[in-house]
Structures are given as structure tokens and as C-alpha cells.
Amino acid sequence: MGWTGALPDSLVSERGGKIVLLIADGLGGLPHPETGLTELETARTPNLDALAAEGATGLHIPIAPGITPGSGPAHMGLFGYDPVEYLIGRGVLEGLGIGFELNEGDVAVRINFATVDGTGNITDRRAGRISTELCEELSARLDTIELPGVELFFRPVKEHRAVLVLRGDGLVGDLNDTDPQATGVPPRAVSATRPEEERTAELLNAFIAKAREMLADQPKANAITMRGIAARTKIPGFVERYGLRAAVIAGYPMYRGVGGLVGMDVLPVAGPPEAKTLMLAEHWEEYDFFFVHYKYTDSRGEDGDFDAKVQATEEFDTIVPGVRTMRPDVLLVTGDHSTPSALASHSWHPVPIALVSPSTRRDGSTSFGETQCLGGALGLLRAVDLMPLMLAHAGRLAKFGA
């Protein structure tokens, strides 16, 4: 439940405590068949356990019961944006994933290099998974394409994947994919179903034709297909919505990008977990809200490797003391979704939460784990409800009504 979409502006105060939202990507898990303990429950996490014991615990449902979120919707929920209303297009997310700075109104497209035969039919939708080196070389080639009235950016991602960005007035997203998801047939054209789509469709079709000419010498990657054509739409940012000066501290471009989408300043970090807390300390005075992101709990879960996820969870635990040194008024630790190693993928299962602030109501949790969080003081709530909770504990929400 919660406020559908946004808190009433009148409730939000620009003064109040500092908030740290510390995210272990894919934190939630499933029990090991032999021990009955999840990855988080198996891991030795003294610092997280102390948070659970001192604060309030609970579980959040990222989107809705049974719904497995992608990274985009999962983070939008954590940031207090209804993930259904503020759905980030796939092309945009791919652009954010490589650290491309998308402007409002830009249209981003996921590209596959593909192989077509003499009659124009697709014989390999992934161009034999060409090397990333070749992808980079061909992307540089296609980045030289020019079309009237629009700026074009063609960037490599990995193997056969790339991103195309169009920048200019009057561009729109949500056009059809050209990848037919089958071989033995030609790629589809981009077709406009409404007048305002015509120009974007024409530009994309012209790009495809020019790319075909420039790739004619290639034995495998002699064509491109398009998917997830999406515009970066306007999203009211953290300042506008919450009166918060916010920053993202993340190693992966995707999460920096999602933070940037909601108006967070991007503080890039690389290297060991300590780098994150050093960055936090360095910029502590400048911001009211820090989104600190740790990736490997998700990566190891996706690998289907229980022990490695346990190890990543233990590494995540080492970030906590550095964060606590800064004495945030509100520290909320959770994941964006579950990534049980048993499923080797994101899942719909609720995600453990620990919330520490002077005004949390404590509960019986003595360590941080899925089972103990079930009986926690925060209960089972939607991710989108966490922002109002953090703001409240930071003394940043006024009374509703008289």
C-alpha cells in the first residue's frame, strides 16, 4: 500500500537528518537444502547482525507478490517511485549500464549485430557472438553515421551487443523491435503507428540501411537489429520530490545511471568495499542522502553459487562499520530484490531490511536474516514504502492533516 506514487509535497521538509541507504544487490535468498539456512543466514555478518539487533527489521516486496523485478524497477521502488508508473525503457537501461550520460528526451536503442544471407534473411541473430574487440571496432565505424537534424551515438556493449542513442527534438520511444526473434526471416522495419512516431521511425530505418552498407564487408556482423527503443523521460528528482541532496556511490555504471535518473549526483568508485566508505566520508557534508550500492551478492547469486554468495555477503558486511563511523541519523540496509543461488536468477521473494535510527521501534531480531526479519517491527511492506519510512525516521516528514 503506501502513497500511490508520491508523498504530498506539503509533508516533506528540507531539514532533518542524514540518511544512508545501503544496498546489497540481490540480497534475499533461499535456504540451503542441507542446513535450512539462506545465504544471508549462513554468512558470518557481525556488523549486519548488530544493526538487526539494535534497529527494526522487516521484509520488503520489491514490486508486488510473485513479481520478479529487473534492476531498474527494483531500484525505482527503493527510491520511492512506483515502479509500474516510472518504468525505465530497456534501451535507456542499456545506455545507463555502459555509463552513457543520457539527457532528457534522448532515445536509446539496444542493438544486436546479426548475420543476414544474400536474400536479407537472418541466419544468426547474434552474428556468431562476435568478439567484444570486433564489436568495438564496428561500433566506432557506425558511430560515424550522420542523419539530418539529430545527433547519433553508437557505443559497444559486449560481444554482439551495442547501444544507439539519438539526441534531438521531437524523438519518441516505444516503437517496435526490428529483431524478429527468429531466423530465416528478414529483420522488421521500424513502423510508426501514430503520426508523432514517424520521424523517429524514419531516422531509425535510415540508420539501419546505412549500417548495412557499412557492414557489407563483414562475414558475420553484416546487419543490425533493434530492441527496446526507449526515450529517457522526465522524472522528478530527489530534490524536487523529497528536498534531498542525494548522491550515489556505486561501482557499476547501471546503478550510477539509475541514481542519476532521479537526480542523484554520481560519485563513482572502483576497487574494494573500503573505497565506498572513503567516498562517503569525503562527501559527507555535501549531501543529505547517500545510496551506496554493492553488486556481488547479486552476481554470485546469478552464478548459482551458494558459497560464493555467502562470501560476497560477508564482504558486504565489512562496509557497515565505515558507514556507521559517519553516524548517519538513518541507516537502512536491504537489497533491491532477491537473487537466490538456488534459482540462479532474480526472484520475487521478499528482501530482508534492517533500519537503525534513534526512533526505530526494536523487535526480537538478534541477527540479520530472512527468517528473523519475518517477525520484525517493520512487517512485510512494499519497497515503495521505504522512502517515507526513511524520511520519517530522519525527521523530514511533517504531520499529515491537523
Place this chain on the structure above:
Amino acid sequence: MGWTGALPDSLVSERGGKIVLLIADGLGGLPHPETGLTELETARTPNLDALAAEGATGLHIPIAPGITPGSGPAHMGLFGYDPVEYLIGRGVLEGLGIGFELNEGDVAVRINFATVDGTGNITDRRAGRISTELCEELSARLDTIELPGVELFFRPVKEHRAVLVLRGDGLVGDLNDTDPQATGVPPRAVSATRPEEERTAELLNAFIAKAREMLADQPKANAITMRGIAARTKIPGFVERYGLRAAVIAGYPMYRGVGGLVGMDVLPVAGPPEAKTLMLAEHWEEYDFFFVHYKYTDSRGEDGDFDAKVQATEEFDTIVPGVRTMRPDVLLVTGDHSTPSALASHSWHPVPIALVSPSTRRDGSTSFGETQCLGGALGLLRAVDLMPLMLAHAGRLAKFGA
């Protein structure tokens, strides 16, 4: 909570595991004043207890807190249809209850035989509760009534109750009742408040007049009144909505009817509980989803007989092994609502759930009962959220967003 109304089509996959939804009607109860245990907690239910211990438990709220559902809305919720949006009219439910096969667009009406005096005022709204035999005889008589441009079906229900069905083009439901809920006054006429209601109102008033003529010889049942005038509206079925080939296995016409409304094939059964699992085994390969319904937990609760409800619950427990023999990928056991014998009626209390599948997150429940389910991994959720959960556990829902 949940997706308001329907899951996005794009998430639903037509491939995945098999699901069994096993319903004990009116399963939830209230504690016995002496033992503090509910009917379910009192009953010896080793098979249900094993499900609770192996899987995830929780409680569902059929409609909303404090709302006691009828059978129609309660089942629509279980099937993932917002029970307020997809409200089944009372006439339609009465028709389904006697196993009448309603077509889309049919209008069904609950009928009471009544007694009127010489001035036309009602003296007995239930015609002295005439025998069911007389009801059948008089219904056969009124079934011969003909009106232009419409097919008519008049069927007995029980004692003074019957159903009238109108089949033809341009009929509408939601017209006023003619039963004035009082004696000493005449029945009301059916009146149209909008032009499109005029034809249906005229037909119903004409039927009432002809019925009066044909019942003139009756000392008690010399008139009829109408209530719950309702059209069978179009409801998107399980195939359309979930990509599921579904079947209902139920002894009572009402539940077969509600299953049929959402596009389930009806596999009628009668006799002992084993008949249900035999039917399940026989049709196992043909369907993706089975709704198996057991009635007597509700019936004995409605009787206000605690011990008899305990006994019915123990009988329900014997269905479980036969279902598990089929190795469903997802087995969800719950009730459609609570029917505490202490209240001798349906109630609003949350209903215990046990969900077993390889990807459930276990919890501390060791037996199946209201109190243990309170701490279950599924938490307290709406009935309408159960379908997405079942689909997710069956691997039938794609990731939402990238």
C-alpha cells in the same frame, strides 16, 4: 495491493509447471473457548501439517479487512480477479448454484414464490415456504411461459426459491428488485431508469403478469417476486489472462459454475474425497491448473458445529496424499474465506495458506493452523495476490522490466 486488476500480459508465459489450488471452503475458524484452538488447529491433519512444514505459510484476506465475502467474490479473488471489479450478480450466482449453463449475455433472476391477497398486497414473502416438490411443479408450469424475441427458462431451486433466465439480444441486468422486503404492500414493478433497460423491464413485468394468471389457483404460491436481476457479463478467462488450461473439480454446482465463468473446464465429481483425486489423475496431462474444491468445512461451520467442522477438516486432509501423488510443481492449500463455527456463518477473518513448491522460502510453521500461519513466510496478503504467487512459483512469470 497487487496488480490492480490484471498482470501485464507480457509477463505471463504459457510454459511452466503444473499448479493445484486445493480449497477447503470456509477453512478459517475461531478458537474453541476451552482449548484456545481453532477447528483447523484441533483437527488431526498430518498431511496438511506436512505441507505447512515443508512449504511457506501465511494468511490471506479474501476481499479487504473486515469484509465478509460471499462464495462468488471469494473465489474470484482466489482466481486473481479483483472481486469488486468482477462482481458476479446474485441472479447469475443462483443460476450457477443449480448448475444452469449460463451463456454470455443471459440475464438471471432470483425468484421467490409469494402469497398476495385480493388487493394484490403481499401477505407472505415466502409463500409459507412451500415444499420443494410444489416448487418443482409450479416451476415446470411457469417454464411454459413464452414472450416475444426471448428464450425463457424457469428452474426450481428449493422450497419457495427458483431462478428465471432470459436469453436473447439486448438484455441487461442491474434492474431493481420487485420484492418490497415487507408485507401489506404490493410487489414493485421492474422499472427502467435508462432507455437500454426498457425492453428487459417490459419482458420481466410481462412475465410477472403471466405468472400471476397461471398461479391463480394456488392457495399460497399465487405470485412471484424478483431479486438480483443480473446479466452474465464477459470475463477474460484463464487462457486469455494467464495462458493456463484450467479445470475445476468440484462436487457442488456453484463452484463448478464459478470455475466455468473464468473459462475452466468442468470435471464434475460426486461421492467421497477420493473421487476428486481420481478425477485429477485421470485428467492430469490435459491441464496446467486444477481448482479442487471441498465443501463440507464450510457447511459444518455454517451449522455452528465445532466438532463436525473438525471432522470435515480431517476428511479434507485425506485428499492431500492423492494430490501429492501427481507431483504438482505448485500446490497451494487454503480456503475461500473463514466460516468459524462460533459464528455459524462466513466471516472476514484471514484464511490460512500453505504453499509447497521447490522455490518456496520456508518458515517456522510445523503444523497447519491460523496461529502458526501468522508467522509464515508469505505474510498477510490479499487473496487476489495468490495467483501471481502461484504463477511465479510455477516459473510462469517473466521478469518485470530490465
